[in-house]
Amino acid sequence: MSDRDPYAYDSKIEGNIIFTQLDTAINWMRSNSLWPMPMGLACCAIELMAAGAARFDIARFGAEVMRFSPRQADVMIVAGTVTYKMALAVKRIYDQMADPKWVIAMGACASSGGMYRSYAVLQGIDHLIPVDVYVSGCPPRPEALLDGLMRLQKKIMGEHSFLEQKKELLASI
């Protein structure tokens, strides 16, 4: 071995190793396999279904695995009008989701109550649970939802996942 190539990789695996940060690796894995919890409450859910179907194909962004069990879901897509009658059920389902979890408020109603300024409708799901991405529209087109999903992916890429997840461990050291 000469001095010129002192610390070369093992040539058999060279090219298959990537140096990165732990956060980046975790975030990359999380953001590209977001399993949605489809909280379909009104007509936005129809657009959500269209986003999942062949023409728009949410699978292109790794979010095709709709989980009707909150235990298995990463992102809740609140698609539709949240009535007060439904509000605590939505919160309960959100509470049942395992961390890390995110929320997309899809459409005007889930974001702000929309056209329902009335006694029966919660004026935005962010009164109850934290929302990461708001998607405007009434209802939003599937492209808008996909854009929201991509923005959520960008947001996840900027998170300090390791520090967040191991907060207790790091504090004990």
Next chain:
Amino acid sequence: MKLSDVADALASRFEAGVSGRVEFRGETTLWLQPEVLRPVCEFCRDELGFNFLLDISSIDNFEHEPRYEVVYELYSLGSGLHLRLKTTATEDEPEVPTVCDLWPTANWHEREVWDMMGIRFARHPDLRRIIMWDGYPYHPLRKDFPLEGKFSDVPDVAFTEPAPLAGGPFVTTPVEGTTEVREPRARRAGDLPPEQTFIAEP
């Protein structure tokens, strides 16, 4: 059998019980005293062939007495006739007899009227709220209930808060124009629609 024959038959049989009769564009409405509501309904179903109850609805004549009206839409599948019956209920005792035993479909219609308008139905087998949740303290379609709602809280079931109305109810007006003109805005009764403005294409 024609609709006028039906109305005549009811008027001659129940006399003073049928307190009014309105004909408008081929539709006949009979006003009934609350006491004869059940006998009239029974007669309509058994003798006149009105075997289908289309709907029960209610009206709040706020600040007038009797305050409430209950409206029954009867239909005869045999003859294709449509008859409307109306009866009244007072503000102090908003109660009318049930017709659940005559038309089972009345069960849920009457529950809806109770839920939204607060009119009780005597001898209804299961008079619970149907749209709002048990424990909600108001009847939201009454005229003295504000559009934005009121505070309420039933722990672990549901809560409500008044909605921000920003100066008026959000209403659309039947005008032509761009989306900016047509879209719902906070408007009060008598407000003029905003002037139509030209929006240049970007």
